[in-house]
Amino acid sequence: MNLARYAAVLAFALLPITALGAAPAVPSPSIDTVAGTTVLQQLDSAASLAGVTLVVRAGLDRQTMKQNGLAALVAETIMKTPVALRQAQGDMPAMPLEDAVAARGGSVRFTVDPGDVRFYAEALPDDAPAVLELLRAAIAAPDFSPATVRAARTALTQEIAASQQVALQVGLDMLNAASSPQANAGLPELGTPASLSDLFPGDASAFYRAYYRRGGVLVSAAGRLDALSPTALSALAGALPLGTTLPVTVHMAALRGTTREIVAHRDISSPWLIAQYPAPSVNGRDFGPMLVLAAFLRRTISDIAQVPGVVSPTFASRSVGSVYVYDRVPSSLVIYVNGGLIGNPSRTFATALSVVNVLAATTLQGSIEEFKAAAAGDFANNATTLETRTWLAAVFSRESTSPDFINRALAAISATTPADVQRVARTYLGNPTIALVLPRNSNLQD
Numbered sequence: 001m002n003l004a005r006y007a008a009v010l011a012f013a014l015l016p017i018t019a020l021g022a023a024p025a026v027p028s029p030s031i032d033t034v035a036g037t038t039v040l041q042q043l044d045s046a047a048s049l050a051g052v053t054l055v056v057r058a059g060l061d062r063q064t065m066k067q068n069g070l071a072a073l074v075a076e077t078i079m080k081t082p083v084a085l086r087q088a089q090g091d092m093p094a095m096p097l098e099d100a101v102a103a104r105g106g107s108v109r110f111t112v113d114p115g116d117v118r119f120y121a122e123a124l125p126d127d128a129p130a131v132l133e134l135l136r137a138a139i140a141a142p143d144f145s146p147a148t149v150r151a152a153r154t155a156l157t158q159e160i161a162a163s164q165q166v167a168l169q170v171g172l173d174m175l176n177a178a179s180s181p182q183a184n185a186g187l188p189e190l191g192t193p194a195s196l197s198d199l200f201p202g203d204a205s206a207f208y209r210a211y212y213r214r215g216g217v218l219v220s221a222a223g224r225l226d227a228l229s230p231t232a233l234s235a236l237a238g239a240l241p242l243g244t245t246l247p248v249t250v251h252m253a254a255l256r257g258t259t260r261e262i263v264a265h266r267d268i269s270s271p272w273l274i275a276q277y278p279a280p281s282v283n284g285r286d287f288g289p290m291l292v293l294a295a296f297l298r299r300t301i302s303d304i305a306q307v308p309g310v311v312s313p314t315f316a317s318r319s320v321g322s323v324y325v326y327d328r329v330p331s332s333l334v335i336y337v338n339g340g341l342i343g344n345p346s347r348t349f350a351t352a353l354s355v356v357n358v359l360a361a362t363t364l365q366g367s368i369e370e371f372k373a374a375a376a377g378d379f380a381n382n383a384t385t386l387e388t389r390t391w392l393a394a395v396f397s398r399e400s401t402s403p404d405f406i407n408r409a410l411a412a413i414s415a416t417t418p419a420d421v422q423r424v425a426r427t428y429l430g431n432p433t434i435a436l437v438l439p440r441n442s443n444l445q446d
Contacts, residue, residue: 027043028042028404029041029220029397029403029405030042031397034233035234035237036214037214037217037218037219037234037237038217038397039218040219040221040394040397040403041225041233042225042390043225044223044224044225045224047223048223049123049125049224049386050123050227051121051387051389052120052122052128052132052219052233052390053118053219053220053387053390054118054121054135054139054217054237055117055218055219055220056116056117056240057115057116057211057213057244057245058074058117058207058245059071059113059114059115060112060113060114060115060186060187060189061182061184061247062211062248063184063248064250065184065187065250066198067199067207068187069187069190069191069195069196070203070204070207071112071207072112072156073149073153073156073191073196073199074117074204074208075110076110076153076155077142077152078119079096079097079109079155080097080098080155081141082095082096082143082148083097083137084100085100085104085134086130097135100134101135104123105123105124105127106127106128106131107122107123108120108131108134108135112189112190113189114180114328114329115247119135120387120391121135122386122387124224125223125224125226125227128225128232129227129232132232132233132235132236135236136236137239139212139236140239142208144201144205144208145201152204153196153199156190156196159190160190160192163190164266165266165268167266167272167437168272170264170435171273171274171336171436172274173188174262174264175262175276175332175334178260178433179332180330183251184248185247213240213241213244213245214238214241214242215242215243215244215245216244217237217240218394218397220390220397221390222393223386260432261435261436262433262435262436263435265437265439266438266439267439268439269439270339270341271340271345271349271439272336272437272438273336273337273345273434273436274334274336274434274435275335275352275434275435276332276433276434276435277334277429277430277432278330278331278333278428278430279324279325279330279331279332279428280326280428281329281331282326282405283399286420286428287412288409288411288414288420289412289416289421289423290324290326290424290428291324291379291413292372292420292421293333293359293425294322294324295375295378296368297322297333297335297355297359298322298378300355301320301322301335319337319338320336320337320338321335321336323336327391327392333428333429335352337349357429359425359429360426360429361426363422364418368416368421372414375413379406379410379413392405396408
């Protein structure tokens with residue numbers, strides 16, 4: 001395709017797209033306040049598992065710049081904290097939380113966000129009460145002994161090493177660092193091996209005592225919740241002492257200039273381009289139009305990148321596409337292209353960015369119904385796991401009084417007009433911040 005054809009695609013929306021299926025029936029979340037804690041529930045008798053997310057205000061923005069990785073180290077230490085697994089035949093020897101939960105047939109993991117750390121536990125309905133009790137016990141009294149903290153640091157270092165081989169993640173980390181309004185909120189979520197080596201049990205213990213407080217805690221649950229007692233969810237928050245916390249304010253100068261480009265070299269086989277644009281929050285009038293715009297760009301960029309027919313949809317979706325990141329502050333629209341898909345990475349990257357520029361400058365005409373259907377299907381399909389559903393309910397409840405993410409998103413998409421998409425394109429698709437992740441021997445960029 002040449003640029004004239006791109007303009008035609010963007011102006012008249014002629015590219016066919018397979019409309020995804022209707023949105024699955026997802027129960028509307030209920031919201032309640034129990035002992036000062038916000039509790040969200042999506043009781044779903046059709047689910048086979050129960051999933052619970054605990055959100056604590058102990059994320060990246062509670063670290064100083066010298067404490068890079070401390071929030072993750074504390075969370076990983078909780079995962080490694082020994083807890084007693086109670087069985088019908090008697091208590092078993094204490095084992096790390098993640099192992100004890102697995103022995104009970106469940107799973108537990110954590111994610112560090114700019115303002116929060118969230119723990120997610122999942123289990124069969126009959127096992128869910130015991131799994132939540134294990135999580136509550138570990139969060140209430142983490143083991144900050146040298147051996148446990150050392151095991152946590154080792155686990156994080158291994159995970160960091162693995163993530164550095166994923167070019168898309170490397171690029172997103174660089175862009176998040178550049179776009180965060182506070183410098184500490186843009187630090188790598190898990191820290192770096194060097195920064196972790198400077199953190200000790202006393203640092204982890206002090207961070208826990210300062211920021212693992214009940215104020216601002218949110219518990220979100222979905223699935224087979226009928227086996228849980230009325231107080232099981234609020235008890236998770238009750239494991240923490242009373243009190244509220246404030247972020248550590250660290251300002252940084254914004255990137256300026258007509259070209260904002262960040263370059264990194266990694267041991268990867270092909271170059272990647274990841275471009276980040278500002279985007280609206282879930283509570284703004286531009287939320288629905290941005291969902292539609294992201295679906296439009298996802299298909300168009302895939303077409304112009306000429307993704308080979310032999311590439312599976314799963315691989316292609318990881319190699320070329322667009323993502324509207326609305327669950328992070330600030331929100332962003334990210335487009336990404338794996339330059340190894342075709343022979344000329346420089347041309348592919350330039351063409352992908354040209355498509356975005358053409359869209360922002362061209363009058364959009366014709367029907368957008370197929371792209372609205374794609375946006376609705378993408379949102380609904382991405383909200384099918386219990387973990388995602390619990391997290392989205394939390395995100396939407398914090399942005400407004402309603403955690404009903406499915407109906408709010410579908411209504412916003414349905415109300416979107418071509419003029420809305422055009423306005424959003426012109427408002428947000430301006431000068432992007434670009435991350436180039438290149439092979440170490442690449443001559444694409446000096």
